[in-house]
Amino acid sequence: MTTRHPRDRFDEIADGPRVGAHRGVQRRGRGWIAFAWAALATGVLVGLGVLVLALLNGSYSFSGSDSPAPASSATATATAKPSSSASPSTPAAQAPAAGTPAQQGTSSLVVLNGTTTTGLAAKGSAALTNAGWKVTSTGDAGTTGTTATIVYYQQASQAAVARGIAKSLGVTAVQQSAAFPNADISVVLGADYAG
Incomplete structure (x- = not known):
């Protein structure tokens, strides 16, 4: 025998706003924002790495004694x-x-x-x-x-x-x-x- 539950608002299917743990439709372009931030971070890290290697290698220095005057x-x-x-x-x-x-x-x-x-x-x-x-x-x-x-x-x-x-x-x-x-x-x- 099947038991019937009383009818409530969850028994009706409607295309209205989502209720509960459902997520809404994602906005367009969100992937490009994440890509842009990742590219910026990569560029900064590569630039810092090149600067550190140049300093360690001795090909660039901040001291004014070895560099030519303008x-x-x-x-x-x-x-x-x-x-x-x-x-x-x-x-x-x-x-x-x-x-x-x-x-x-x-x-x-x-x-x-x-x-x-x-x-x-x-x-x-x-x-x-x-x-x-x-x-x-x-x-x-x-x-x-x-x-x-x-x-x-x-x-x-x-x-x-x-x-x-x-x-x-x-x-x-x-x-x-x-x-x-x-x-x-x-x-x-x-x-x-x-x-």
Whole structure:
């Protein structure tokens, strides 16, 4: 025998608002929001990982002593202070006159294009070669917004040779820096270099 229960509101089926533990229809696009957050988190984590690896590898540092000065401040330093009244901290003022191609010895010399002008490194290399300097290689610098040409050298003993190279190029900015470890002397040609 079957027992019948009294009739109540649950016996009627209607397509009204859902009651109880039923979930409503999900809105469109919710999957894209989750994907966007996941992509953003992945990008941030990858960026932090690259930065940490670069710091551990030594290819990037936050200390100002090893990095070259911005081109505008280097130009201001080189043009604002004549060599006779330069401060004692300026290596260019302490060293003797500019070196000659014969004094280059085994020093490696690299010419880099720091601008968007195509072929500027080749022009600078040709000018130095015609002046008697031995250019090891040419290429593009890491940035393309350099305004002033600067000759960088690694060791204090190379200062005279760096000044001689700068003189051959018709510039005066010379700076000691370890920012270019692949060469003893690195020339970064800026927008001021006419060729």
